Amino acid sequence: MITRRILLTATALSSLLPRHAPAQTATAPTAAAAPELLVEKKVFEFANYRTRGGANLATGRIGYQTAGTLNAAGDNAVLIEHFFTGNSHAFGRYAAGEAPGYWDAIIGPGKPIDTNRFFVVASDCLANLNARDARTTTTGPASVNPATGRPYGMDFPVVSIRDFVEVQKLLLESLGVKKLALVAGGSMGALQTVEWAAAYPDWVERAMPAIGTGEIDAWLLGWLDIWEAPIRMDPNWRNGDYYAQGRQPPLQGLTEALRIVTLHSRDRGWAREFGRRPAEGQDPTRRIGDRFAVEQWLEDAAAARARVSDANSFLYLTRANQLFLNEYDGTEAALSRSRARWLVLPSAKDRVFPVEYAQEMTDTLRRLNQPVEMVELKGPQGHLEGVVDIAQASDAIRAFLAR
Numbered sequence: 001m002i003t004r005r006i007l008l009t010a011t012a013l014s015s016l017l018p019r020h021a022p023a024q025t026a027t028a029p030t031a032a033a034a035p036e037l038l039v040e041k042k043v044f045e046f047a048n049y050r051t052r053g054g055a056n057l058a059t060g061r062i063g064y065q066t067a068g069t070l071n072a073a074g075d076n077a078v079l080i081e082h083f084f085t086g087n088s089h090a091f092g093r094y095a096a097g098e099a100p101g102y103w104d105a106i107i108g109p110g111k112p113i114d115t116n117r118f119f120v121v122a123s124d125c126l127a128n129l130n131a132r133d134a135r136t137t138t139t140g141p142a143s144v145n146p147a148t149g150r151p152y153g154m155d156f157p158v159v160s161i162r163d164f165v166e167v168q169k170l171l172l173e174s175l176g177v178k179k180l181a182l183v184a185g186g187s188m189g190a191l192q193t194v195e196w197a198a199a200y201p202d203w204v205e206r207a208m209p210a211i212g213t214g215e216i217d218a219w220l221l222g223w224l225d226i227w228e229a230p231i232r233m234d235p236n237w238r239n240g241d242y243y244a245q246g247r248q249p250p251l252q253g254l255t256e257a258l259r260i261v262t263l264h265s266r267d268r269g270w271a272r273e274f275g276r277r278p279a280e281g282q283d284p285t286r287r288i289g290d291r292f293a294v295e296q297w298l299e300d301a302a303a304a305r306a307r308v309s310d311a312n313s314f315l316y317l318t319r320a321n322q323l324f325l326n327e328y329d330g331t332e333a334a335l336s337r338s339r340a341r342w343l344v345l346p347s348a349k350d351r352v353f354p355v356e357y358a359q360e361m362t363d364t365l366r367r368l369n370q371p372v373e374m375v376e377l378k379g380p381q382g383h384l385e386g387v388v389d390i391a392q393a394s395d396a397i398r399a400f401l402a403r
Contacts, residue, residue: 037067037092037104037108037115039094039101041063041064041065041089043061043137044063044170045059045060045061046171047060049167053157053158059139061139062139062171063135064121066121066122066175067092067119068116068117070176076117077120078118078181079120079121079184080121080185081186081190082125082189083186083188083189084129084261084321087124087135088136089101089102089122090107091104092107092108102387103390105391106394113184113401124138125167125317127141127159127313127317127320128317129309129317130309132310133308140152140312141312141316143156153240153312154240154241158316159316159319160320160324161188161321161325162326162327168196180196181205181206182205182401183208183340185208185212186390187387188320188321190209190211191209193208194212194324194325194335197338199337201340204339205341206342206400207338207340207341207342207343208342208344209342209345211345211346211350211353214334214360214364215324215357220353223264224322225318228315228318230254230255230260231253233253234251234253234254234311235250236251236252249310250311251303251306251307251311254306258302258305259298264351264352265383266381266383266384267349267351269379269382271294272380274294274297275293277292278291279293279295280293282296335361340370342362342373343372343374343375343397344373345375345376345386345393346376347382347385347386349379349385350383350386373396377393
């Protein structure tokens with residue numbers, strides 16, 4: 001999902017970690033000898049796309065990046081799917097000294113997803129949250145509607161996880177890809193991974209959903225509604241009509257929404273370092289408006305994210321997550337279509353997608369006699385273990401790709 005920053009873009013991810021916390025835990029193997037992987041952000045354009053809901057997008061664009069070389073058969077491709085608040089920057093650096101992609105620990109020359117062996121692709125999704133980020137390319141509610149010359153706002157068509165997959169397929173076909181050796185992603189990226197395996201079983205040889213689920217049930221639908229509620233309550237939202245010059249975007253509502261997501265994506269162990277100490281210069285025992293350190297940190301992190309995000313896009317992403325596998329008669333019917341081998345990577349302390357969701361999906365795959373292994377991620381980061389410490393699964397990923 002559904003996640004960020006909560007899951008975030010790689011550049012902003014570090015801003016959500018405490019200043020003295022490492023972006024990668026000690027369990028991550030070092031790759032000092034590996035050459036630095038530099039990547040370029042590119043743009044894919046498409047036309048006359050019909051959404052799964054029946055609407056037409058006359059034109060559209062998504063950003064993407066690649067590493068490695070596609071073989072002559074077009075079947076050594078790997079597709080990396082991003083999380084709720086992420087974008088295509090999953091691996092490599094845009095320039096020397098810049099922050100690496102969020103899964104850089106496992107993608108690159110000699111790494112578990114070896115770019116000397118695989119052609120690796122990662123793309124931005126439609127209605128990407130980071131619409132105000134110069135390094136994100138997306139068509140969504142903040143984009144200009146060619147029919148009116150104004151931003152779509154809430155006139156943008158509803159899009160689903162399946163729509164993300166369909167546009168990615170157009171991108172892959174334009175690159176000459178014929179088959180995917182692996183589809184992998186965390187959180188909302190896990191949903192896209194599952195949707196790929198169900199929608200295009202002949203394309204997907206291996207599927208690796210991390211910190212994900214095989215269903216969005218009523219409990220998760222309720223959580224997604226809570227995530228987006230502060231945006232709808234902000235008077236500056238104006239039913240999505242806030243793009244006109246002179247109007248203020250609903251930054252307060254978006255900040256509150258991202259604050260909820262930020263805390264939801266963490267486990268109790270992450271917060272212990274804050275303790276009960278007050279924020280710097282504040283005294284909650286004397287002034288009702290003063291805050292504790294953890295409250296201030298959550299506020300600052302969410303506000304930083306909100307400045308490069310779009311509130312309407314947040315709402316469109318929650319709806320896309322709610323429509324996960326909507327075209328199938330339940331999770332089992334969807335998974336029964338798959339012909340992939342599966343590596344499921346839940347986080348033991350996940351509060352967004354509790355581990356039982358991954359266990360249920362794994363049990364369903366086993367009942368369907370599909371090859372599947374589940375490896376739990378450990379650590380204090382909760383849902384974010386699948387982003388900040390995915391390297392702990394390196395051995396399992398190498399073994400999975402060797403089969």
